[in-house]
Amino acid sequence: MIKVTRRGSGMNSHVKSDGTVGKAMDVLDAVAGFGRPVRFSELLEHSPHPKATLYRFLQTLTHQRLLAYAPETQTYHLGLRLVQLAHTAWGQSSLAPLAAPMVEALADEVGETVHLAQIDNGQVIFVDKRRASPMFETLAQPGRVAPAFCTGVGKAILAFMSEERRDRALQQQAFLAYTPHTHTSSDSLLTELDQIARDGVAFDREEHQLGIISIAAPILGKSDRVIGALSIATSTTQNTLEDLTAFRPALLRSCAHVRQVAQDWQFPAHP
Amino acid sequence: MIKVTRRGSGMNSHVKSDGTVGKAMDVLDAVAGFGRPVRFSELLEHSPHPKATLYRFLQTLTHQRLLAYAPETQTYHLGLRLVQLAHTAWGQSSLAPLAAPMVEALADEVGETVHLAQIDNGQVIFVDKRRASPMFETLAQPGRVAPAFCTGVGKAILAFMSEERRDRALQQQAFLAYTPHTHTSSDSLLTELDQIARDGVAFDREEHQLGIISIAAPILGKSDRVIGALSIATSTTQNTLEDLTAFRPALLRSCAHVRQVAQDWQFPAHP
DNA sequence: CCGTTTGGTTCCACATAATGAAACCCAATC
DNA sequence: GATTGGGTTTCATTATGTGGAACCAAACGG
Numbered sequence: 001m002i003k004v005t006r007r008g009s010g011m012n013s014h015v016k017s018d019g020t021v022g023k024a025m026d027v028l029d030a031v032a033g034f035g036r037p038v039r040f041s042e043l044l045e046h047s048p049h050p051k052a053t054l055y056r057f058l059q060t061l062t063h064q065r066l067l068a069y070a071p072e073t074q075t076y077h078l079g080l081r082l083v084q085l086a087h088t089a090w091g092q093s094s095l096a097p098l099a100a101p102m103v104e105a106l107a108d109e110v111g112e113t114v115h116l117a118q119i120d121n122g123q124v125i126f127v128d129k130r131r132a133s134p135m136f137e138t139l140a141q142p143g144r145v146a147p148a149f150c151t152g153v154g155k156a157i158l159a160f161m162s163e164e165r166r167d168r169a170l171q172q173q174a175f176l177a178y179t180p181h182t183h184t185s186s187d188s189l190l191t192e193l194d195q196i197a198r199d200g201v202a203f204d205r206e207e208h209q210l211g212i213i214s215i216a217a218p219i220l221g222k223s224d225r226v227i228g229a230l231s232i233a234t235s236t237t238q239n240t241l242e243d244l245t246a247f248r249p250a251l252l253r254s255c256a257h258v259r260q261v262a263q264d265w266q267f268p269a270h271p
Numbered sequence: 272m273i274k275v276t277r278r279g280s281g282m283n284s285h286v287k288s289d290g291t292v293g294k295a296m297d298v299l300d301a302v303a304g305f306g307r308p309v310r311f312s313e314l315l316e317h318s319p320h321p322k323a324t325l326y327r328f329l330q331t332l333t334h335q336r337l338l339a340y341a342p343e344t345q346t347y348h349l350g351l352r353l354v355q356l357a358h359t360a361w362g363q364s365s366l367a368p369l370a371a372p373m374v375e376a377l378a379d380e381v382g383e384t385v386h387l388a389q390i391d392n393g394q395v396i397f398v399d400k401r402r403a404s405p406m407f408e409t410l411a412q413p414g415r416v417a418p419a420f421c422t423g424v425g426k427a428i429l430a431f432m433s434e435e436r437r438d439r440a441l442q443q444q445a446f447l448a449y450t451p452h453t454h455t456s457s458d459s460l461l462t463e464l465d466q467i468a469r470d471g472v473a474f475d476r477e478e479h480q481l482g483i484i485s486i487a488a489p490i491l492g493k494s495d496r497v498i499g500a501l502s503i504a505t506s507t508t509q510n511t512l513e514d515l516t517a518f519r520p521a522l523l524r525s526c527a528h529v530r531q532v533a534q535d536w537q538f539p540a541h542p
Numbered sequence: 543c544c545g546t547t548t549g550g551t552t553c554c555a556c557a558t559a560a561t562g563a564a565a566c567c568c569a570a571t572c
Numbered sequence: 573g574a575t576t577g578g579g580t581t582t583c584a585t586t587a588t589g590t591g592g593a594a595c596c597a598a599a600c601g602g
């Protein structure tokens with residue numbers, strides 16, 4: 001029998017897929033990756049695990065309600081417990097609950113779609129949005145993630161990060177060219193970040209999705225640490241970059257407002 | 272201690288906290304339970320695990336971004352990866368995406384708050400809502416869970432479940448008296464369910480929260496299996512049960528509509 | 543100041559829980 | 573009635589997780 005020295009790390013881009021729960025999460029990700037119910041065998045094909053192992057994982061995850069099994073179609077899909085957990089997560093680890101009134105107000109004021117985003121592990125995650133025209137309903141719902149280097153909010157956040165945090169984050173960028181306007185190297189991005197840092201706002205010039213542009217500004221917390229960003233997004237069929245620039249004061253005002261609220265807020269002192 | 276003598280399947284919630292990932296999830300739940308950032312030691316107190324073990328779990332979970340650690344305050348809180356996963360879960364395992372237009376339309380028509388809920392493991396989980404008056408914004412956001420036995424949607428779903436699925440679900444009810452109007456035994460509940468099954472709609476008569484009432488109806492899927500429920504909720508200060516009854520036709524129409532859409536929908540055939 | 547406490551992290555011998563090859567089951571197919 | 577293929581179970585092997593205890597650092601307090 002062949003002894004394979006499986007010292008982790010080999011294939012997966014994850015630096016160190018740690019322990020059993022790490023593997024379990026990988027399986028969960030695999031299911032999520034399909035974006036639709038999947039059969040056991042489909043998963044098996046794309047899985048590094050042998051049948052029995054994968055089977056046990058699915059059993060466990062299902063038992064934990066992180067997955068759900070549909071007997072009639074014999075497929076697995078993500079379980080509702082995730083939605084449930086996320087509800088709590090959203091409430092306790094995003095600034096969405098705090099910022100909601102300002103997001104609302106800003107959306108009302110400018111009459112365009114407003115996004116609230118945070119950064120996590122090098123990627124941007126949208127935690128709230130308002131007044132989306134039904135047209136791009138699909139983009140950026142709460143929970144949606146996007147790369148940092150090619151979105152307005154992402155660049156706004158990167159530009160205001162501390163040196164080392166930014167470096168770490170930049171390492172994690174793939175610099176995939178989503179559109180002809182996308183930055184493809186950290187060099188070109190860095191010069192823009194510099195400019196953003198001076199300017200106070202970032203623009204997305206159809207870098208992530210053709211036809212979509214936005215203006216974004218960072219939300220700073222205690223001692224000027226970026227904790228998120230707000231953006232006003234629109235489509236090129238309706239507005240130009242110049243139109244967006246007109247929203248700059250309103251945007252900055254909202255960011256400042258959120259900052260203030262976030263500043264004051266303390267979680268109830270522990271008993 | 273609830274003694275459930277049940278043969279075969281399921282077993283109660285998670286008495287049988289299986290394997291390492293089960294324990295990890297318990298820890299996650301513990302953090303979620305606090306509903307606010309927690310210190311290591313706080314968790315330790317409420318944890319069955321010794322220091323070292325708990326520590327390792329927190330490390331792992333944090334590394335997996337299911338938890339996040341805030342160095343300045345030295346606390347753990349749920350990680351954004353949950354929000355991210357939930358986004359996918361919501362899209363692929365809830366009927367919210369399909370039903371959204373009908374929820375919207377119904378809310379417009381009746382001018383009251385509309386909830387869309389599903390059942391999972393004996394509890395009701397809200398997956399969408401529209402037109403909440405800011406007054407009870409807190410109640411029933413997507414991801415929120417509530418007991419089945421004392422909510423409109425819960426009872427509507429229970430009433431239309433298959434015998435054995437219902438029995439299983441009833442086992443999982445705690446029959447806690449949230450208000451003076453709450454059912455406190457499965458007997459009294461069963462007679463009402465019977466009545467609901469005949470009537471087609473269920474009422475929440477301030478059983479979960481004083482001042483909140485609702486009318487709810489089940490959404491049926493293939494071969495009359497309940498797959499969720501819609502409800503129209505309001506507060507006693509604004510409407511009476513009779514007012515709600517007036518919405519019955521609209522509600523049933525919406526449910527039928529959702530059913531039809533859900534019926535037709537198939538996930539893309541596997542390649 | 544230095545001894546002590548509190549809160550958190552690391553070590554390491556040990557036991558448990560995960561692993562995966564192979565056998566098995568069963569329904570659909572040839 | 574044999575064969576295939578998705579799915580489930582078994583079981584010896586060993587990687588993994590476990591937790592008591594030692595350790596460290598910062599805050600406390602006398």
